[in-house]
Amino acid sequence: MNSTLKFESTLTDRYQTTVPDSVRQALRLGKRDKIHYLVQADGTVQLTRGGGMDEDDPVLARFLQFLAADMASRPDRIRALDRKLSKRLRSLVKGVRIKLDEPLAPGNE
16 A cells, blocks of 8 residues: 655745655654655656765766666656566676775776
8 A cells, every 4th residue: 555645835035945844754754854856747856865875976866867767757667577588687797796885997997
């Protein structure tokens, strides 16, 4: 069951607003936390808590925004990964080991 809650706040003369308490709790927001806004082509806005991994990587952030907008505007394009493509992808990365905490070699950054 999907439930939707609606909240409203008012803009001041300086275009500021107070984030409703329920929204602050849902996003686990505290003082000085950042809020991200994703504006969809249809005019809807997605509000999320800032400070995530994508904040440090503007390319990743833009790519994730693109994916979110594309999935929202064309949900009919979303499909399960078929076995043939899954097998091909696994063969391409077979034996590749990644150490996420290890710094990149000079020239690979």
